[in-house]
Amino acid sequence: QKEVEQDPGPLSVPEGAIVSLNCTYSNSAFQYFMWYRQYSRKGPELLMYTYSSGNKEDGRFTAQVDKSSKYISLFIRDSQPSDSATYLCAGETGANNLFFGTGTRLTVIP
Amino acid sequence: EPEVTQTPSHQVTQMGQEVILRCVPISNHLYFYWYRQILGQKVEFLVSFYNNEISEKSEIFDDQFSVERPDGSNFTLKIRSTKLEDSAMYFCASSEGTTNEQFFGPGTRLTVL
Numbered sequence: 001q002k003e004v005e006q007d008p009g010p011l012s013v014p015e016g017a018i019v020s021l022n023c024t025y026s027n028s029a030f031q032y033f034m035w036y037r038q039y040s041r042k043g044p045e046l047l048m049y050t051y052s053s054g055n056k057e058d059g060r061f062t063a064q065v066d067k068s069s070k071y072i073s074l075f076i077r078d079s080q081p082s083d084s085a086t087y088l089c090a091g092e093t094g095a096n097n098l099f100f101g102t103g104t105r106l107t108v109i110p
Numbered sequence: 111e112p113e114v115t116q117t118p119s120h121q122v123t124q125m126g127q128e129v130i131l132r133c134v135p136i137s138n139h140l141y142f143y144w145y146r147q148i149l150g151q152k153v154e155f156l157v158s159f160y161n162n163e164i165s166e167k168s169e170i171f172d173d174q175f176s177v178e179r180p181d182g183s184n185f186t187l188k189i190r191s192t193k194l195e196d197s198a199m200y201f202c203a204s205s206e207g208t209t210n211e212q213f214f215g216p217g218t219r220l221t222v223l
Contacts, residue, residue: 032210043114043201043214044153088153092210096141097155097166 003027004091006101015110019076023089023101026070030091030099033065035074038086038103047087048074079108112136114215116202122221123192131187131218133202140207142185144177145214146170146198153201159185160207192222 006023013019021035032051036044048063050056056063064073072089086103115134123129135142144156157167159177176188185204189196199219203212 034211036214041199041217041219043216046211046213049209049211090153094210095166096143096158096160096205096210097168098145098153098212099155100153102152 003099004089004101006089006104008102008104010105010107012107012109013079015079015081015108017079017108019074019079019083019106019108021074021076021087021089021104021106023072024070025072025091025099027091027093027099028070029093031094032092033063033072034090034092034098035061035063035072036088036090036100038088040086044088081108081110084108114202114204114213116200116215116218118218119216120219120221122223125194125222126191129189129192129220131189131200131202131220133185133187133215134183135185135202135204136206136213137183138206139204139213141165141205141212142177142179143203143205143212144187145201145203147201147217148198156187189220192220194222196220197222 004025035048038044053067060077062075084107086105088103089101090098117132142159147153157171158165199217201217202215205212
């Protein structure tokens with residue numbers, strides 16, 4: 001099932017860098033988009049939740065959705081070693097089941 | 111801060127045995143979900159549950175699987191006759207219902223031998 005595609009990485013950046021994480025999706029019925037952070041062998045932790053196209057900012061995190069190109073992005077400013085995790089994007093049609101990407105593994109090097 | 115809890119954290123079972131995975135969703139949430147993640151693969155939706163019945167299920171959720179809310183707080187996933195390929199992390203999630211934000215528990219690692 002390839003409804004959501006995500007580059008698995010790994011991605012390594014120096015501390016303080018701006019990180020850009022991206023997903024594409026194929027299901028035009030997606031209305032809601034989420035970004036989750038998952039530490040090794042833990043449950044996904046909800047970071048950002050957006051509806052339709054546009055930007056949403058929360059602290060150092062900005063989520064961006066472009067429905068015309070079916071593109072979802074997460075930007076992390078001033079990245080910290082504690083941001084090292086796997087980042088999962090997900091889309092949802094409104095029927096309450098999430099479709100996840102494979103996740104991008106991020107390492108922020110001190 | 112309220113959170114979803116799951117027990118046990120790790121369950122080892124023999125092929126063909128029944129297992130029950132338990133979850134306590136966030137108390138004022140109305141929608142409950144089970145997902146699974148096979149090692150190295152995507153998180154996959156299994157089933158959603160609302161108002162004491164299944165609202166959506168994936169093709170993974172076949173007759174071997176069932177869900178139940180036996181009381182006002184627990185939400186369970188039963189696998190009747192486990193197979194080797196059922197080995198995975200199983201995540202429970204819940205959402206309030208006014209938004210679709212789903213909050214996940216820490217997961218139960220199921221190992222089928």
